[in-house]
Amino acid sequence: MSEPESDSISKGKDGLTIHTVSKDRLLEFMKDMKERGFNHLSLITGVDRRDYVEVVYHLHAMDRDEYVVVKTTTDNGVVPSMTSLWNSARWDEREQYDLMGIKFEGHENLKRIFLPENWVGHPLRKDYDLSNVQYINMDEDGEDYATFDQGDGW
Amino acid sequence: MNNFVELNFGPQHPSTHGVLRLRAKLDGEIVRELEPIIGYLHRNAEKLCELTFYADNLIFFDRMDYVASMLMESGYLEAAEKILNIPPPERVLWIRVIMNELSRIASHLVWAGAFGLDLGMLTPFFYCFAQRDYILDVFTEVCGSRQETNYMSVGGVYQDLTPEMIEHIDAFLQSFPKKLEEIYRLFVKNDIFISRNKGIGVLSKETAIDYGVTGPMLRASGVNYDVRKANPYLVYDKVDFDVPISQKGDNLARFLVRFEEMRQSVRIIKQAITKIPDGPFFNPKAKKSMMIRLRGDGEYYARTESPKGEFGVYIVGDGGVKPYRVRVRSPSFKNLSVLPVLAKDQMISDLISISGTIDLVFGEVDR
Structure with missing residues (x-):
């Protein structure tokens, strides 16, 4: 079998091979990787590099115990969703959306997983203001809304 | 159609092991749809790690899986020590194996006791927690604390194991196997327990891998994947142990796999306390006054076997004294995501036993 076609290797x-792929070709590349036996999507990580966001996928072939890393970058915080290939992407992508603000195109249920529905901002972003303390309150209809306390935090 | 009853479980429910909330759509007594709602214990440990020095981050890991905190510490250090280029000396690796396995037994005992409670068995709970207390006594002796141990540190451990401590561990190993079989019999000789677990909550191999399930749950579904064997870290390649697997994939299989794991852990500790070499218990490069100045560069993904599954820590360093990004692969989080599949079209009473066998610890799910 030929080598997977990534932009750079x-x-x-940690000795793991890192494939860098542009986000337009990501889904196609991942489909190819799944056919190569990488049946376990272990981890999805968003890394905020200030100018752009890097999304890191750790793929694992359970049968031969091989790990590889696939990286892609995005300027506008939108990448294709992997839920059509691996079900384990469902919660991981929701978590990265919640904390990092990455939008996964094609995810059918992309909503916050840890924080309340109406939380303002994504805490793992480097520009998230930690001095602005946020409280979630409930109005008379049972809806959440956030209030702020400037200068009371870290 | 659509005359389902919507039922809310938790987050404060005695059988949800913490703060799990489940929203179930019921058709009579049968669960048709299930949605776990999590985040009640969320404190964003990953962000806290970015704000703190490498060596101090251990305290956040202690509080992730708080019933097996030694394993969380060693999991973080697997990655952090590589990023910081501070390898621990040989003796430390053996001490960590001993502590990891003691912690694994303690975690499985908590699980077994709580699982019994879920099914209405009160007695095993006391038996399990009594045995666990002996392990916590050992932890108190080595580091002064029972649960959030903070025993390991970058490049070593807080305090050396003295011969008396090893004697106490040995004394525990002498008495424990007999007690373990007693606890085991309390479960498996109970007809109600067997009939409530045999053939319930069957998880197939393919679904398990697809959802990222690892640990005893995956091995109970017939996949032989244990990080200790697949990618030996510490000194797991120098000790002799078996990885129990089962092909059944049901609740009972998960129960049996965890009990066998405890027996194997006893085997590992027995070998480790005889093989442990003499030597320093920390790397002199990582003295206390140096800790704050340690700088990390590059990125590293380290996986370890926690009692719940593959615990992964991915650290990205930018050459500073604090990590640029820390990402944690928490096994309970992944294992919980398969619950809607397992509980679909099952009785509501089985939902309790199925969520019991997942072994949830919310410090780790919510992070």
């Missing part, structure tokens, strides 16, 4: 400190 490097090695991490």
